[in-house]
Amino acid sequence: MSQGRTPPQDIQAEQAVIGSCLIDPDKVTELAAMLAPDDFSEDKHQVIWATMLAMHDDRTPIDAVTLPKALTEKGHLERAGGLSHVVTVARSVPTAAHAMHYARQVKEASVRRRLIREAALISSMAHDSTVELEALADEAERRILGASSLSAFDPGPRPIGPVAAAHWRELYDARDRRELVGLPTGFAALDGKLVGLQPGDLTVLAARTSLGKTSLALAIARTVAARQVPVVLFSLEMSARQIAERLISMGAEINMRDVRARRLTDERWEAGTLAIAEFGATPLWVDDRRGQSTHSIVSKARRVKGVGLVVIDYLGLIRDPEQRGETRAQHVGQQVKRIRDMAGNLGCPVLLLCQLNREPEGRADKKPQLSDVRESGDIEQDADNVLLLWHDPKHVGLNKVTVIVAKQRNGPTGEVCIEWEPEFVRFRTDNIQTPRKPELFGGREERRSRHFD
Template sequence: MARNLKEPPTLPPHDLEAEESVLGAMLISPGAVVAVGDRLKRNDFYRESHRLIYDAIVELFSQGEAVDIVTVADHLTLKGKLDAAGGRAYIHTLSSTVPAAANAPHYADIVHENAVLRSLIEVGNKIAEMGYERSGEVRELLNSCEEMVFSISHERTTGQVQPLKDILGEQFDRIEKLHDAGKSVTGVPTGFADLDRITSGLQPSNLIVLAARPSMGKTSLALDIAQNVALKEDVPVLLFSLEMGKEELAQRMMCTQGKVDSQRLKTGMVGPDDWAKLTDACGRLMKAPIFVDESANPNIFEIRAKTRRLASKESLGLVIVDYLQLMMPEDNYSQNREQEIAKISRSLKIMARELKIPVLAISQLSRAPEKRNVARPQLSDLRESGAIEQDADVVLFIFRDKEESGHLSK
């Protein structure tokens, strides 16, 4: 008979002694309450009585009230939860048996780690049940499973409060290093001198939007940047190609590196000189740390999941998404397309911040520029959502007037 996954043969991971010690420390030392405040949540405690005592301590402390065995017991009495918390005698025992209040952060870490293990077991059981039930598409199940596991880490990660003087010190050291290095490009170089001069390179945690009307060269520019970053800087690049297949991408890069006419490559009319150039180009590209995903219409969750997986293995330096409007929302609920794009845009920005890498998202423009006397694009022309310009740290437009020669301009 198959074992019920909801009834494991042993108790879930927990350490009652550590729970008692951290609560005891909080009962006798206000400093301990402060020290563990950002380390624990009520559900980190395995025993329900400990959760109730922790709630009482936090509520009293938040209200500026004294925290000790008397006030906590009285507070629980008013809530009608004293008996459920173990009674006055138990609360007194907690305060009298704590080994050392100064070790409260250490006790809290033990409690926290056991809570993480319990969460992993719970998620593992859910994943197993989903596998047995076989409901929904396998791809959707995989996405859901990965999201559940990642959510454990995401929920447990909290930013640390830092004094301004420490932040200023870090920034001063960074500026000093940049000054000593004598480089004007502080981010990931694109390989285009004028663009790097304007942006100082693609900065970590930034969402960069590259926008233009169709057939203006958005993908070509993005591919050139990817090759420059990977070949010249030896920085890994992840390219999500939602519009173009991997075969065409490879051909484009071969032609760019080999300086071979792409039309001759498409028709097979390749001369001896072209073969030599293509061989050399392939040799260089095979060493380039470029990773390609050509999934059709992926949702933002799939992109974030794949990026996280690769970033855990490679020192990922740049993510390129070609292009934003072809992405799908995380859920299948019908939404206004503008709201969907806004959600996708925000998720890309969150991914950039989470992984501390630049994300270059290609975007279509609306037809508005074609209806104006001066067709130069504006931020309001970003297609399907005004949220894109709000989420983007940098917006790049490709535009060339018929009467102008090509050049970069601010």
């Protein structure tokens, strides 16, 4: 496989898996979701395991007598090493008690072999100067992630009773603490609808351009991070500095125009410094590399230890190579599915921002609908929640924005109003304290050292 070196393998573990299943055929049911025939390194063991899986599917009894017979009927007995090898394998272990341990050893060796194969292919691609660097990096990441994900054990179907009991306990404990089961958004009315952002849920936040998607996402991210829950924000449109400016304006209540123009009094400089200290002490991470692929986003999110919320701003700027013959709607649909899978695999909520199409502009009240989510019906189908922002004509001059809960898989739809503060480019949250009014700095040198130390 690589420069004459023996590829990773564990022949004894392979024999022990098969031997355990011949002693206790119920072990086939337990291991079928974990081990495929090509997880075995030796061809004869691949043939034997494939035959045992087929017998299991056909509900044919599996033992040291029926297995050789099935191999003979399929014409595979010689390829499986003959009757003598089947007998040897059947006697390889005295008990089936450690079948799972042996299976994990077989799986680990299998994943290592696949990683070696993928690494060789990546090396070959890297030597090809016609392959663009960005495409190479994305393909390498996809292949390595695909191979390494095989090491995770899929337990398959589980009894529902223990799952229900554990979840019921979580609900009961949250009741005692008077807390949401999910993560708070920072808006009591919205949390009343959603009961917080739930683990594994994909929530889509959609609006027309410049209606406050990013500001609302930042407000939610600040709220969650303030609870010391790690949040990672993938900002594909705004730079980290622009995000920082918004957070300073939001946290210190400084007019955004004054921040960018640097027209600030000593008091406002102090307020900005305190705001930075406040949100800088929270686990809020920002990745502002543009043109990222979904594979890159998934990989980076996985590397954030204990990540509790992932925010992606926004879907239309994710760059994945399109497959031949694939429509734009199909392409976007596949992106959404990968992001939804990430939410489930990480066990944390994902907030995905996206644009609405132009249909609301043709309506008298410009009210968006679920069908206005741009480019793919898979967005509304795969999302657990869909939130739409709307400037209701009835609220003109009142600085209020309506959040339409257009879809909620496990709860009611409806509308809530939140307060918009344009000078701070923020929505006013209910549970983040405004920084205390700071005192003026002493002298110029003290100001400089305290601003930028």
